[in-house]
Amino acid sequence: MIIPALDILNDKIVRLYQGNYNLLQYYNYKLSNLLKYYVSLGINIIHIVDLDGANNPKNRQKKTFLKIINKFKNYIQIGGGIRNIHDIEYFSSLGVQRIVIGSAIIDKIHEIRKWIDLYGNDFIVAALDVRIMKNNKKIIFTNGWKKNTHIELESILKKLLSFNIKHVLCTDISCDGTLLGPNLNLYQEIVDKFPCIHFQASGGISTIDDITRLKNTKVDNIIIGRSLLEKRFTIVEAMQCWQNELSHV
Template sequence: MIIPAFDLINGTTVRLYQGNYSNQKKYDINLYKRLKDYEIKGVKNIHLVDLDGAKNIKKRQIRIFKDIISYTDIPIQIGGGIRNEEDINMFLNLGVKKIVIGSSAIKNRVEVKKWIKIYGSNTIILALDVIIKNNKKEIAINGWQEQTNTTLEEIIEYFSPMGLKHVLCTDISKDGTLSGPNNVLYKEIVKKFKHIEFQASGGVATLKDIVSLKETGVSSVIIGRSLLENKFTIQEALKCWQNE
């Protein structure tokens, strides 16, 4: 499916260039109006990121997310600094449908294994963001500021016995660039991990990019900047996905 994404800082929709907080672009949009329009058009899922919470859990935008969730009937998945069961329960109680776990999947693996078991494989999404060098898909964490020695494949294989089902995979070099997605990456991991429903993120600029991603076999495409900058409409994106 097509999943529109909104990254929020202090309630304002922004896009970071390759995850860099100092290189951000603000968008003067009415998020509530846009969500209502997306609901009418048939969008089935929304991706929200709490960039404030990702940086400092004391600055979580709880009130804003509560308002958003109460305003729309579109199922919402949310990420950004979610590090413990208290965080997960808080968002689920607000009405969030899926929880996106990033850095904790690397730094706190035993706990995350437990969360998949407790909350179910349909609730927990692992966000695995990679820097690719010599075809090695190395995961970066903590807002992409810290590289690890762990590969994408290692983490998927580690969590798969617990029933891991959803993985949001971003090629960091593509994020926020409108330079086109890394189709080679997605073809490779979809072929290798047939039990995983991959969400592709990063680089989508045209409707042709959506077509090419559908052909890789990913389950969903997360689209941020290109929708915010009206490179195409949500109707065109949805029709393009459905027609492939």
Template sequence: MIIPAFDFINGKIVRLYQGNYSNQREYDINLYKRFKDYEIQGVKKIHLVDLDGAKNFKERQVKVFKDLISYTNISIQIGGGIRSEENINMFLNLGVKQVVIGSSVIKNKAEVKKWLRIYGSNTIVLALDVMIRNNNKEIAINGWQKKTNTTLEEIIEYFSPIGLKHVLCTDISRDGTLSGPNIVLYTEIVKKFKHIQFQASGGIATLKDIISLKKSGVSSAIVGRSLLENKFTIQEALKCWQNE
């Protein structure tokens, strides 16, 4: 499916360039009107990111998300600094359908294992954001500010025995750049991990990119900047995905 994405800093919609907080662009959009349009067009899921929460969990933008979630019937998945059962329960109680876990995947594997068991594989989405060097898909955490020595493959293999199903994979070098998604990456990991439903994120600029992602075998394409900047419409994106 096509999943429109919105990132928030201080209650405002922004896009970062390659995850860099000092290189951000703000968008003046009536989000309530857009959500209503998405509902009419048949969007099934929206992806929200709390960039403040990702950087510092004490600065979580709870009120912003509470208002948005209460306004729409579209399924919401949300990420950004979710590091405890308390965080997960808070968002689920607000009406979120899926929570996206990032840094804790590296920092607190035992807890994430427990969350997969408690909440189920359809509620927990692992965000594996990678920097690729010599085909090593190294995961970055803390809003992409910290590099790790752990690879995407290692994490998927670690969590798969307990039912891991959903993975949001971002090539950081493509994120917010409109330079096209990393089709080679997605084709490779879809082929290797057939039991995982991958959400592809980063670089989508054209309808051809959407077609290429559908052909790669990913289950979803997360579309941010290209929709915000009207590179194509949500109707065109949905039609492309459905017809391919």
């Protein structure tokens, strides 16, 4: 599935370069119009990140999200500063399709099983952001990619699988927002090792060929942000490419 991504900061659509708030690009789109357009084309899930909430959960853009969730709640996968049961319950009560949990996957790993049991494994998406180190060690970073956890990706995936996790959004930080292409080796490795997990690939996608190559790794979903906003290709072209690749599987 193709999942368009929209990052929101101060009620505006933006993109960060490798998660850096100092390297910020604003885009002149109206959020509600883009959502309406994506839904009209048959997009099932739209990935939205509250960058204010990610930076400080107390600054969550509640007014903005109340408006869009009220209209598009069945299509929204939302993340950004969701770190406890109260945050999960808040978005669950609004009726979003899925919520994305990042830092809390590491900081509150002992609670994750309870959250999955309570809300279901189709509701919770685990977001794992990695840097590829020496010897191909995939180390997880949290807290806006500032904190090195020194924990390897595979060890957390094994634990999450034991918790009955279904959806995992995995991002190579070095690729995010760069348009330099995705880390195909990363996705091929984790899909091969954890075939029961539905992976969402994110970061670096700049061409239609990137979609084809990612699809060949057998990831279940591809998240695309900057390329669509900068019209490198259209959402329709992305969807057609995905469907064409599906027909060849």
